[in-house]
Amino acid sequence: MTGSHELQPNSGPLVGLKVLDLTRVLSGPYAAMWLASMGADVIKIENPKDPDVSRAYYPVVNGKSAYYSTMNRNKRSITLNLKAEEGKKLFLELVKDADAVIENFRPGVMDKLGVGYEELKKVNPGIVYASISGYGTYGPYAKKPGYDVVAQAMSGLMAITGFPEGPPTRVGSSIGDTVGGVSSLVALLAALYCKNRTGLGQKVEIALVDSLLALSTPDYVRYFVEGLAPVRMGNCYRSWAPYGTYQAGDGYYNIGCGTDEFFYKLARAIGHSEMIDDERFLTHEGRVENREAMDAVINEWAMSRSVKEVCSVLDEAGVPCAPVYTIRELEQDEHIAGARDMFPTINEPEIGTFRVTNLPLRFAGTGLAPIKAAPDLGAHNAEIYGDLGYSEEELVRLRERGVI
Amino acid sequence: MTGSHELQPNSGPLVGLKVLDLTRVLSGPYAAMWLASMGADVIKIENPKDPDVSRAYYPVVNGKSAYYSTMNRNKRSITLNLKAEEGKKLFLELVKDADAVIENFRPGVMDKLGVGYEELKKVNPGIVYASISGYGTYGPYAKKPGYDVVAQAMSGLMAITGFPEGPPTRVGSSIGDTVGGVSSLVALLAALYCKNRTGLGQKVEIALVDSLLALSTPDYVRYFVEGLAPVRMGNCYRSWAPYGTYQAGDGYYNIGCGTDEFFYKLARAIGHSEMIDDERFLTHEGRVENREAMDAVINEWAMSRSVKEVCSVLDEAGVPCAPVYTIRELEQDEHIAGARDMFPTINEPEIGTFRVTNLPLRFAGTGLAPIKAAPDLGAHNAEIYGDLGYSEEELVRLRERGVI
Numbered sequence: 001m002t003g004s005h006e007l008q009p010n011s012g013p014l015v016g017l018k019v020l021d022l023t024r025v026l027s028g029p030y031a032a033m034w035l036a037s038m039g040a041d042v043i044k045i046e047n048p049k050d051p052d053v054s055r056a057y058y059p060v061v062n063g064k065s066a067y068y069s070t071m072n073r074n075k076r077s078i079t080l081n082l083k084a085e086e087g088k089k090l091f092l093e094l095v096k097d098a099d100a101v102i103e104n105f106r107p108g109v110m111d112k113l114g115v116g117y118e119e120l121k122k123v124n125p126g127i128v129y130a131s132i133s134g135y136g137t138y139g140p141y142a143k144k145p146g147y148d149v150v151a152q153a154m155s156g157l158m159a160i161t162g163f164p165e166g167p168p169t170r171v172g173s174s175i176g177d178t179v180g181g182v183s184s185l186v187a188l189l190a191a192l193y194c195k196n197r198t199g200l201g202q203k204v205e206i207a208l209v210d211s212l213l214a215l216s217t218p219d220y221v222r223y224f225v226e227g228l229a230p231v232r233m234g235n236c237y238r239s240w241a242p243y244g245t246y247q248a249g250d251g252y253y254n255i256g257c258g259t260d261e262f263f264y265k266l267a268r269a270i271g272h273s274e275m276i277d278d279e280r281f282l283t284h285e286g287r288v289e290n291r292e293a294m295d296a297v298i299n300e301w302a303m304s305r306s307v308k309e310v311c312s313v314l315d316e317a318g319v320p321c322a323p324v325y326t327i328r329e330l331e332q333d334e335h336i337a338g339a340r341d342m343f344p345t346i347n348e349p350e351i352g353t354f355r356v357t358n359l360p361l362r363f364a365g366t367g368l369a370p371i372k373a374a375p376d377l378g379a380h381n382a383e384i385y386g387d388l389g390y391s392e393e394e395l396v397r398l399r400e401r402g403v404i
Numbered sequence: 405m406t407g408s409h410e411l412q413p414n415s416g417p418l419v420g421l422k423v424l425d426l427t428r429v430l431s432g433p434y435a436a437m438w439l440a441s442m443g444a445d446v447i448k449i450e451n452p453k454d455p456d457v458s459r460a461y462y463p464v465v466n467g468k469s470a471y472y473s474t475m476n477r478n479k480r481s482i483t484l485n486l487k488a489e490e491g492k493k494l495f496l497e498l499v500k501d502a503d504a505v506i507e508n509f510r511p512g513v514m515d516k517l518g519v520g521y522e523e524l525k526k527v528n529p530g531i532v533y534a535s536i537s538g539y540g541t542y543g544p545y546a547k548k549p550g551y552d553v554v555a556q557a558m559s560g561l562m563a564i565t566g567f568p569e570g571p572p573t574r575v576g577s578s579i580g581d582t583v584g585g586v587s588s589l590v591a592l593l594a595a596l597y598c599k600n601r602t603g604l605g606q607k608v609e610i611a612l613v614d615s616l617l618a619l620s621t622p623d624y625v626r627y628f629v630e631g632l633a634p635v636r637m638g639n640c641y642r643s644w645a646p647y648g649t650y651q652a653g654d655g656y657y658n659i660g661c662g663t664d665e666f667f668y669k670l671a672r673a674i675g676h677s678e679m680i681d682d683e684r685f686l687t688h689e690g691r692v693e694n695r696e697a698m699d700a701v702i703n704e705w706a707m708s709r710s711v712k713e714v715c716s717v718l719d720e721a722g723v724p725c726a727p728v729y730t731i732r733e734l735e736q737d738e739h740i741a742g743a744r745d746m747f748p749t750i751n752e753p754e755i756g757t758f759r760v761t762n763l764p765l766r767f768a769g770t771g772l773a774p775i776k777a778a779p780d781l782g783a784h785n786a787e788i789y790g791d792l793g794y795s796e797e798e799l800v801r802l803r804e805r806g807v808i
Contacts, residue, residue, distance in 0.1 A: 007606060013598035026622060038594050058643075059629040066629040070621060117768075134724075136766065139743025145724040147660030149647055154726040156734050158649070158658075160576030161565070168656050168728045170639045170649060171575050172564030175583075178619040182586055187765040189593035190442050194417035194770060196600045202411060202769030210764035213734065213746055215582040217474060217761040218430060223731050224747075224759040225463040225470045230731065235574045239462075243553055245562070245574060252572050254562075256551030320538075320549040322558040324572045327627050327634065330560050330617065339543025342617055343628075355628040357621040360614035361591040362540065364521075365606030366598060 007365035012039020028104035031181035036074035048079035064350040069374040077375035100128040107137040117203040136207035151176030155212035163234035180208040241287040256320035269317035411769035416443020432508035433475040435585035440478035452483035468754040473778040481779035504532040511541040521607040540611035555580030559616035567638035584612040645691040660724035673721035
């Protein structure tokens with residue numbers, strides 16, 4: 001029943017896609033790992049003498065980095081020295097038979113090596129070339145080194161994160177890298193769509209700074225129309241209330257009353273239906289203005305209860321709410337860890353079995369590919385170069401000369 | 405020279421893709437706006453009596469919401485009442501000729517209306533159906549209402565954002581919605597890739613909670629292997645230093661020394677090369693441990709200078725750094741606003757010309773589609789229903805009966 005009439009479960013939607021992955025550390029490897037998890041054949045290419053530095057990122061168990069394993073699972077691995085003439089030649093042979101190349105070198109590095117998009121296009125006009133960098137490949141800052149923390153600062157996101165009385169605040173996860181990675185996949189897959197229609201590939205690119213900046217699209221509308229710039233609001237929200245973080249007896253939880261109706265439900269649930277008729281609280285505008293008085297009622301009710309009790313009452317009443325979870329709670333949660341399978345296990349021979357964080361994408365037809373261990377450096381040299389017609393003897397010679 | 409041998413500039417990579425957009429408010433409209441900006445024909449479908457509530461979101465100028473315009477630019481608009489039998493029939497006719505449907509109703513709503521994926525598949529087995537929701541379409545929390553703030557809390561991101569001595573901190577932008585939207589596009593485009601290969605569509609889905617949780621993939625590796633959970637670190641970084649936010653005389657800037665070499669460059673640039681030989685500062689580990697002593701030297705140097713001066717010196721030395729920008733500075737920046745064109749203008753007849761935040765994706769071959777005003781409600785009824793063969797008279801009757 002499979003084949004042309006049904007999709008294959010647990011295969012992933014990208015079966016048949018071949019990607020050459022030249023990326024290092026986080027943004028690129030993370031993006032390419034998503035491709036591999038969706039069933040693409042992702043070939044990670046590393047310099048034999050200078051492999052991805054994240055192979056040494058802790059935690060390292062029996063010589064293998066669990067960080068590297070998490071970010072490079074489901075890929076194949078070959079070694080290749082792009083600085084060697086024979087290495088370039090090998091790379092072009094690989095490009096001939098690939099659909100996409102993804103890299104996160106500093107702009108100009110690939111061109112300087114003689115394997116920039118213009119060269120690759122000559123051997124395969126259909127190749128889609130995705131570049132991830134801090135600031136993008138053109139413009140006055142293009143050559144500047146970019147890190148997550150740089151993207152967080154320059155994107156404007158830090159300036160609006162945190163409390164009014166405190167400093168700009170970094171998002172506690174390296175979302176410059178991960179959002180940049182995810183955004184690059186939209187570009188890469190859109191270019192593949194175009195290639196399917198036209199037969200032609202193209203170069204696509206993403207800057208970490210741009211990718212974080214774009215997330216604030218809604219925040220800047222008032223500024224562009226009325227001159228009103230967003231400011232740090234802590235855990236409140238400028239236009240809605242109650243909408244933000246509240247304290248219960250044993251911790252924090254969030255309420256998300258995006259509509260008046262949710263507020264009425266909340267008022268009833270906490271035994272204060274009189275708030276519904278209180279003129280101060282009739283609209284979002286009024287509730288934002290009289291936030292303190294409203295929050296006092298909510299807090300008085302919640303402080304004598306646990307987060308769990310509070311969320312259970314509000315859930316029952318249909319009020320959007322959630323505990324502020326840590327990974328310890330996430331890992332135990334019946335929905336997130338259970339039903340949504342957000343923490344599947346990976347089995348690494350050297351490390352043993354441990355959990356990784358799953359992709360957030362769900363495909364009802366094809367599912368995702370089963371999780372496979374990350375490859376040792378060059379583990380697929382024989383297989384992949386063999387497919388290009390290289391004999392074992394030739395590979396030995398290439399290895400001796402430092403080409404692979 | 406166009407056609408089969410060259411890509412068309414300023415067209416976008418998704419020319420030829422037809423998407424039915426049933427989304428409201430933020431996550432879905434934002435995602436569908438990306439598709440439209442990439443050249444897809446995105447048809448926004450709204451209930452004539454209950455259109456997208458964001459049409460009323462401020463700032464509203466001459467009756468038109470700039471928020472709506474920003475999030476729904478480049479789309480076409482039709483009205484359609486999916487609760488009416490004739491409305492369902494019309495929708496299925498549209499589905500026959502479409503490539504994808506995107507919606508962000510609460511799970512179950514489309515099925516209850518009789519236009520869930522299983523029904524759509526019957527008239528078009530190739531249709532890709534993308535669902536965005538707070539918690540996903542299955543699992544114990546599936547029917548709970550989800551908002552950005554709920555996703556931020558439950559995803560674990562808030563727990564690791566902020567200062568050790570302060571509370572969990574909300575990211576100041578609604579990234580639950582926007583990251584959820586961007587992630588949904590990866591799913592949708594991957595399913596289109598699969599459709600190109602197999603002829604078959606499928607249902608894909610994303611939960612806002614999952615999409616934020618997935619960003620923390622690198623943060624949880626140590627927990628899963630060593631039991632070490634991430635904690636709030638403020639503007640520092642657990643494993644690298646100097647890497648984070650520093651104060652200059654007139655504001656904040658970030659330093660991102662991800663390698664020892666960058667630190668050496670920094671030490672030289674600020675006239676303290678003695679730090680390079682200081683045993684306390686030889687490695688990331690040492691610098692993290694002796695952060696206070698190291699930061700004192702950096703701060704003493706920076707506090708007598710402006711952010712601009714500090715960044716200019718560090719830039720010159722090749723040290724990753726960035727000012728903590730607000731939108732006022734972003735808008736003036738020669739790289740971001742200039743070269744990267746992150747704030748193009750939109751011309752809305754009712755509002756006038758104003759800026760919007762651009763997509764972060766750059767396509768060297770096809771570019772993006774030129775920015776077009778968001779459509780008035782039902783502006784393309786005659787055009788789109790006309791294409792299905794409905795006469796003006798029939799449309800008048802459908803309108804009178806509240807179907808369109």
